[in-house]
Each structure stands twice: as structure tokens, then as C-alpha cells.
Amino acid sequence: AQSVSQHNHHVILSEAASLELGCNYSYGGTVNLFWYVQYPGQHLQLLLKYFSGDPLVKGIKGFEAEFIKSKFSFNLRKPSVQWSDTAEYFCAVGSGNTGKLIFGQGTTLQVKP
């Protein structure tokens, strides 16, 4: 069965620090990869997505993610975090055309001003 693992459950950073959140999945076929963010009190919204092509994907608010097929990874990065990045981040993987996604456990990011 497919699964998604986010290694960091709770991350605390100071403003301007660099961020990398890990995401690994288990599935041998073609995958579509997503990162979602949930700000406090808000709905989940899409940060970025990867379908094919350039493995380095840029999303909203300065976030980017790199798909490394050999490592089954899709890590999220941001060079310099802001207090407003405080949120919960979810990695998700889908395959085929059913529209179904498998979500990771989520990572709570707390940015100290």
C-alpha cells in the first residue's frame, strides 16, 4: 500500500532561518506530488505541485520543493522563513487518475519573531 512519511513532526525556527521539511513516499510507479499548508484557523491550501518535468518546483510565498525519484523524496524548502509561515504543512502523493491522495502526518512549523 502507498504511504507518505513526514519525518519532522514539530519544527521551531527563528525568523530568517532556512527551512527544509522532509517527505518520503512508498510507491514504485508514476506519482503526482503536492505540498499543502494550513494556517491557523484556515482551510488547507495548495503550496505547490509536481506532475512531471523539472524536478525543482516553485510554489507560492517563496516555497520550493525538489523531487528526487531515486530517493522517493519530495522535500519542501524555503531560504528564509517569516513569522507568517507558522502553520501545519502536509505532503501528499497521488497516482493514477482517481483523484485520491495519500497524506503524510503533517509537520507543525512554529516561527519565532
Add this chain to the structure above:
Amino acid sequence: DVKVTQSSRYLVKRTGEKVFLECVQDMDHENMFWYRQDPGLGLRLIYFSYDVKMKEKGDIPEGYSVSREKKERFSLILESASTNQTSMYLCASSSINGRMEPQHFGDGTRLSIL
């Protein structure tokens, strides 16, 4: 912009009650989903539907059923609510476009079963 509307932000019910959670989307999406979100467990799929009157079980369907009588509306039903169904419930929708499209989420319903 896609709007997914869940009927209640907060709901308190008693054990044994039949509970209905409603979700409406305004973008004519074919796919609709119900998840529950619990701390440390992420989002787990309860049921999804890819067309009117069609439904498929997700990973944790026990104790739940769904109804999709119209394309824009997807209802989650707790047949006999239990305390272990206290959770945040999220509805989502997505289109079919020859590939996997991102899901769009509602604000969630925080359900407490007493």
C-alpha cells in the same frame, strides 16, 4: 476561485445520534472527498465520490456512510455517533482533467461527540 462550503464550523452531538455533515462545491467538480484530521495522523480518507450516486470507501469508512444525490453536494453521515468519532472533518473537491488535479478544501467541521 473554487469554494467548498461545509455547513457547520463547530458541532456538538451526543453518543448514538445520527449526524449529518454537509459539503457543497461551486466549481462543477466531479470528485468529492471526506477526510478526518487528527493530530499526529494527518488526513485520512473516509469516503470519496467521482460522480453523482457513486461512492468508494477510503481508508477508514467504518461507522460512516455518504450520499451524493447532486453533483455539487456530498454528505457524510455518522450512523450512530461514538466518542471516537470526535474529530475535525474536512471536505474537498477536485476536477478530472486527464491527470490528477489538486484538491480544494473547505474550512472543516470540528465535531465533538459527548
